[in-house]
Amino acid sequence: MTGRIxxxxxGPGHEGHITPLxxxxxxxxxDVIGYIPYVExxxxxxxxxxxxxxxxxxxxxxxxxxxxAEKGRQVLIVSSGDPxxxxxxxxxxxxxxxxxxxWQDIAIEILPGITAMLAAASRAxxxxxxxxxxxxxxxxxxxxxxxxxxxxxxxxxxxxxxxYNPRSKSRPAEFEKTLTLLKTHxxxxxxxxxxxxxxxxxxxxxVVPLSQTTPDMADMKTVVIVGSSQTRVVxxxxxxxxxxxxxxxxxxxx
Amino acid sequence: MTGRIxxxxxGPGHEGHITPLxxxxxxxxxDVIGYIPYVExxxxxxxxxxxxxxxxxxxxxxxxxxxxAEKGRQVLIVSSGDPxxxxxxxxxxxxxxxxxxxWQDIAIEILPGITAMLAAASRAxxxxxxxxxxxxxxxxxxxxxxxxxxxxxxxxxxxxxxxYNPRSKSRPAEFEKTLTLLKTHxxxxxxxxxxxxxxxxxxxxxVVPLSQTTPDMADMKTVVIVGSSQTRVVxxxxxxxxxxxxxxxxxxxx
Numbered sequence: 470m471t472g473r474i475x476x477x478x479x480g481p482g483h484e485g486h487i488t489p490l491x492x493x494x495x496x497x498x499x500d501v502i503g504y505i506p507y508v509e510x511x512x513x514x515x516x517x518x519x520x521x522x523x524x525x526x527x528x529x530x531x532x533x534x535x536x537x538a539e540k541g542r543q544v545l546i547v548s549s550g551d552p553x554x555x556x557x558x559x560x561x562x563x564x565x566x567x568x569x570x571x572w573q574d575i576a577i578e579i580l581p582g583i584t585a586m587l588a589a590a591s592r593a594x595x596x597x598x599x600x601x602x603x604x605x606x607x608x609x610x611x612x613x614x615x616x617x618x619x620x621x622x623x624x625x626x627x628x629x630x631x632x633y634n635p636r637s638k639s640r641p642a643e644f645e646k647t648l649t650l651l652k653t654h655x656x657x658x659x660x661x662x663x664x665x666x667x668x669x670x671x672x673x674x675x676v677v678p679l680s681q682t683t684p685d686m687a688d689m690k691t692v693v694i695v696g697s698s699q700t701r702v703v704x705x706x707x708x709x710x711x712x713x714x715x716x717x718x719x720x721x722x723x
Numbered sequence: 724m725t726g727r728i729x730x731x732x733x734g735p736g737h738e739g740h741i742t743p744l745x746x747x748x749x750x751x752x753x754d755v756i757g758y759i760p761y762v763e764x765x766x767x768x769x770x771x772x773x774x775x776x777x778x779x780x781x782x783x784x785x786x787x788x789x790x791x792a793e794k795g796r797q798v799l800i801v802s803s804g805d806p807x808x809x810x811x812x813x814x815x816x817x818x819x820x821x822x823x824x825x826w827q828d829i830a831i832e833i834l835p836g837i838t839a840m841l842a843a844a845s846r847a848x849x850x851x852x853x854x855x856x857x858x859x860x861x862x863x864x865x866x867x868x869x870x871x872x873x874x875x876x877x878x879x880x881x882x883x884x885x886x887y888n889p890r891s892k893s894r895p896a897e898f899e900k901t902l903t904l905l906k907t908h909x910x911x912x913x914x915x916x917x918x919x920x921x922x923x924x925x926x927x928x929x930v931v932p933l934s935q936t937t938p939d940m941a942d943m944k945t946v947v948i949v950g951s952s953q954t955r956v957v958x959x960x961x962x963x964x965x966x967x968x969x970x971x972x973x974x975x976x977x
Contacts, residue, residue: 485747488837490739527969553844555969559852562966566957573959579845583742583835590807591833598813600873602856602882611971615881619854622880626873628856703820705827712816715781715809717865 472538472575476558478551478582479510483668486583494580498545502534503557507547525609527560535564538575551584555605555633586631589664589692592674594703594710596662596694599717601629606636606643613643620647624654629713630695635687644693645684651695655679660702660711662694663687676702676709726792726829730812732805732836733764737922740837748834752799756788757811761801779863781814789818792829805838809859809887840885843918843946846928848957848964850916850948853971855883860890860897867897874901878908883967884949889941898947899938905949909933914956914965916948917941930956930963 475494480486495501500518501511508521522530534544548556558579565572590597602623606616623630636644651659657680665673665688677686679695687693700713729748734740749755754772755765762775776784788798802810812833819826844851856877860870877884890898905913911934919927919942931940933949941947954967 480742483744485744486742486835488734488740488742490737493739551841551845553841553849553851555852558845558849559966559969562848562955562957562964563968565959565964566955569957569959577959577964579849581740581837581841581845583837584841587805587807587835587838591805591812591835594816595807595812595833597807597857598809600856600858602854602877602880603851604854610969612973615971619880619882622876622882623856626856626876627869628873628876701816701820703816703823705819705823705831710816710819710831712813714817715813715864717869719866 472541472544473578474534474538474544474546474561474575475578475580476546476548476552476561477580478548478556478584479507480583481550481585481588481668482666486588486668488580488582491580491582494545494578497543499543500537501545501547502530503547507549511547527557528564530557531561531564534561535572535575539572548582551582552579553581554584554603585633585667585692586694588667589662589694592664592667592672593662593676593694595712596660596696596700597629597631597713598715599629599697599699599713601631603631603633605633606647607634607640608643613646616643617646617650620650624651627697629697629700632693632695634689635691635693636684637689641684644687648682648684651679656698659698660696660700662711663691664694665691667692676711726795726798727832728788728792728798728800728815728829729832729834730800730802730806730815731834732802732810732838733761734837735804735839735842735922736920740842740922742834742836745834745836748799748832751797753797754791755799755801756784757801761803765801781811782818784811785815785818788815789826789829793826802836805836806833807835808838808857839887839921839946840948842921843916843948846918846921846926847916847930847948849966850914850950850954851883851885851967852969853883853951853953853967855885857885857887859887860901861888861894862897867900870897871900871904874904878905881951883951883954886947886949888943889945889947890938891943895938898941902936902938905933910952913952914950914954916965917945918948919945921946930965
C-alpha cells in the first residue's frame, strides 16, 4: 500500500465545524501526528497510533510523518483551523523539499478546515466582508520590521486585518506596538474584534472601539480583527454586530 | 416561534466540504434564499420553500429573508464558500441597518464555510502559509483606484495575494491591469496559481510563473493566488506543489 500523508484542519474547536472530508481522513488514518491539544481531539481506537508532540517542533513532526508514510502508513497530520494558514502544511513542504527525491512516491493530500478568522468573523457578523489581510504577529520566524511594514501598508490600503497569534506571555511587545500604530493612523472608533477560543465553551467575543483597546485584551487563543475605515457596528439588543459593507466609496475621500 | 435567519457557507462545491453545523441548519430551514446555482445545491423536501434568485440582487434577497423571518420562518441564506467573504453576510447587515428597529427580535446566525481560497490553496500545497491579503477584483462596487492601491500596497508589503472574482466577460480589464502591475514590480518566476471550479468535477489547477501568465487564464470561477517573494515550487512527479514558508528572512534584503 502506498504511504500517504493527509494534512487536515480540525476547525476552531467545535466538532460541528469539522468537514466530512476531514472526518473520512481521520477514519482512514493509521497514525496521527500533531500538537498535543489537537491530537487530543482525535478519538483513540484500535490500530490507530497517536503521536502527540509539544509546540515548536513542526519540522520534526513533518519528518516523522514522511518517514512513517515511506513505510506505507496512512499518516494524519492535524492542525486546528485550516492546515494551510500558519499551520502544518507549509512545514511539511519545507521538510519535503530538503530531500524531495526520497519522498516522490508518497501520496500527499491537504484538506482545508474552518480557519479561526472565519469562525471569529461569523460570530461577530461580517467584518471580513470586503478586502482584508491576514498577518501572524509572532516574530518567532520573522523580523518585527516586516510585520510593521505589512501593518503600515494594510493601513494605507485601508484593508480590514486579521491578526493570528497576536500576543503571548513571552511576546507581549508586538501586539502593543501594532495597537500603537493603529491608534496613530486610524480613527478612534474603528471597531476591533477580540475573539477568544471561538466555538468552544470558553468563547468570548468582544467588540471594542480602537481608542479603548489595550494589549491585554489579546492572548494566544485570540484572533483579532481590525475593521477598515468602512466597517460599521449595528446594534441588536445587547449584541454588537460588526460588518464591512460590500461597496467602497467612489468619491476617493478615503 | 421566533423567526430566524441562518447565513451559511456551502463551501467551494464538493459536498464533503459542507460542515455538520451547516447541514444541521439546512435541516432546520423552512425557506432557502440565494443565487440560483447555490439554491440548487439544497435537496428539495416537503415543507421547504426554495427562493432562487439571479445574480446581483443581494439586497433584495436580504430584505426578503428579514421579512420571512419576521413572520416566524426559519430562513436559510446560502452562499458558496464562506458567507462572510464577499458574500451574503455583509449584504444582510447592510439591509438590517437601514431599518434595524424593525428586526430586533429576529435571531441571526452566521455559519462559516470553506472559502474558495482555502480550498484552492489546499489543492496546490500551502501558498497561503504565511501572511497574505484577499482582494475582490470586481469594480462593480468599488473604484479601480482602491483596487490598484491595495495591490500596490500588497506588493510593497510582500504579501501573498488571493484574488476573488478576477475577471468576467463584462469586466476583462481589472485582471489585465493587475497582472501588468505584478509583472512590473515582482520577479518573473513568482508562482501564480489559477484554481478553477475547485473541488468540483470541472476542477483545473494550474501553476504558472508570473512572466507566462495571460489574462485569459482566469474567469469568474477562478481564484487566483499570487505568491510572495518567498513562495516556492517543489516537484513531485508531474505535480507542482506551491508553498510559502513559515519564516521570513531576517536580513532585510527584501
